Amino acid sequence: MKNKKTKILHFSIANSGGGITKYALRIWDAIDKEQFQCDFATMSKKLDFAPQLENQGCKIHYISTYSEQDPIKFEEEINRILDYGYDVLHLHTSWWRGFAVEEIAKKRGVPKVIVHSHNTDVHIPIGMTREEARELHYTWQKKVTEDIATDFWACAKKAADWLYGRNIPKERLKIMPNAIELKKYYFNEDVRLKYREEMGLKDQFVIGMIARFQYQKNHEFAIELFKKLNEKKSNAILLLVGIGELREEIEKTVQKYHLESKVKFLGLRNDIENLLQAMDLFILPSRFEGLPLTLVEAQASGLKSITSEFVTEESEITNDIKRLPLDLDLWEGEALRWGNGYKREDTRKIMRDKGFDIKFQIKEIEKLYRYVENSK
Template identity: 40%
Template sequence: MKILHLASPNLGGIESYIFSHYKYMDQDKFQFDFMTQNRDLRDAEEYRNFRFNVKLLPTTAAKDPEDFTRRVYEILSEGYDVLHLHTCFWTGFRIEEIAREIGIKKVIVHSHSSAIDETDVRRRELLLKRHEEVKRSFSSDLATDFWACSRKAADWLFGEQIPKSAIRVMKNAIEVERFQFDPQMRQATRKELGLEGSWVLGTVGRLSFQKNHAFLLEVFWAFHEAHPSAKLIIIGDGELRCELGRQIEESGLKDAVLLLGWKAAVENYLQAMDCFLLPSRFEGNPISLIEAAASGLPAVIADTITEEAVIADIIHRVPLDVFRWIFALEEILRQPIDRREGERTVRMAGYDVRRQAKALEMLYESRD
């Protein structure tokens, strides 16, 4: 069965979602290909580990509609059984129209976010306006399946255009055992980073408007005043790295904040933490929080994040107010937590990627 994924212009969470599931699918039975503007996808580590083809788009529908349409027709005419469109916000639905014209039997539109991650206010407003215009024009005859990582992500992309009963929520599953609590790894990583004797807060995610690191630093500055031995680990990279570095310097927190960039073995750094923080302005359903939960970490997250993300009672969903976050952290600091329960909790909540991969196989084969 040939499945074509519309991937994002940059390697990120969507590609991680695709490859983490593909790893546990029958690759003799399912062939994944990618349609993308991202030339770097061919150099990704997954290109060496999996068998897939990259179909490059030379432009966008907005920049050159004629060339874009011609290339999409060429790609979609290569005999695909399924077209799986991963998206965060609407810019148009020309690909869906072409897929239906050609007669691809299964066209899936899959929502992965709940707002627009754009730092520039004016550009964000323009993109939001376009998103709402396209959403109002989208109709159920442009796809066969409507998926989302949460109900919030479903409302964001489909609105009233698609009945809620027609939308399937697909959980952002993970390799649960990879993140289970490991006391020896915790000790080794804390020693490597010089964190022994510290209460360690941490976060994982792109350094972008969405993730709201400026608020995170406000919270940590106030917490650090009361707990001078506390440390903060920030894992991730992105367009706001320089600005974040400047804020750390100006706050006098240079010796207390570890700005580590992207790390392949993020599970090791989760072991070193004592509490996970996620002050995002919005999320679809954050994989980083599921990974933290699997390692048994208590967490404080913004109440802008969908309630579906609260899969354990050690996850505290709190409004974006510095004093309320400090109060939540002080409460966590006083409570003993058995981190060994994390793996079981995440499995019970249905976030085991092995099971989700088999469900994905069945859905691809389904003609309903």
């Protein structure tokens, strides 16, 4: 008789294709499917990539309300989902609004509940100001105890501090870097030349930013920076990859500066690894971050990158990244250093040695998923 598969529920992913969603899907891509089954819960009304997951045997659970909006209906929906008999509930968390899912899972006797911190500030406030959301987060953070979950993970130390404060002992915290499928991202000159030619970028200084259009990612700074760079480098082009509620506002700023021919809005893409090959510089001027997957991907491809000082120190994986204060002159100076080209370095060894290869990390994740007893 075949061994029963360990069933994991990832809660929650989104249609925006952000870092949490990409990380959860990467786990599913890499995991031993003979031993593990991953399903997914989402607050999005639809997932464009749902057919692909369903064809692979994944169940997608659509949740219609947040706990704060309708706690009774939310509890009913979570209980219906847990009726599928999950061994592991992997909760991907950015900030605290309560412990509703954790408490329901505890009542239902889910053997392993993993709370996984992915950020260092309020992600998307719903029906409140960011200041009110932070206050709510800290109120709940003070109530965190070891009993709310069986496991406590974080993408970086700062992300652990943000979510758990001092309430979870260090020995119970697991720092889990945002690993990727490295071989997809290693520099490939042929792909670079092909993409640059197809996209009309052959002789351009190509700057790229891959991020949701929202407050956290700070596209406003990116546009102000590009305006300055464009005055010095007439062949500069800015590629903006992603979707989000602030896209229209950023488009208006681009129009105000008459940069429509220089700033390309590419929307959601499924060829990120190839777009990174085509770029000359990657920027991420975030106001706060955990450990962004896009920075891991950019560095794996040997791409020079500039990010804000608010991004966690763990993001400095290679020598190709610079963390700077959000000062336009500093960013302009650093960006212009790479305007005439450079040799992309081979990052294989350093990326593997620092734990960013999902092929190796998945073995550790499988071990942690498999052990479903509370190990306190």
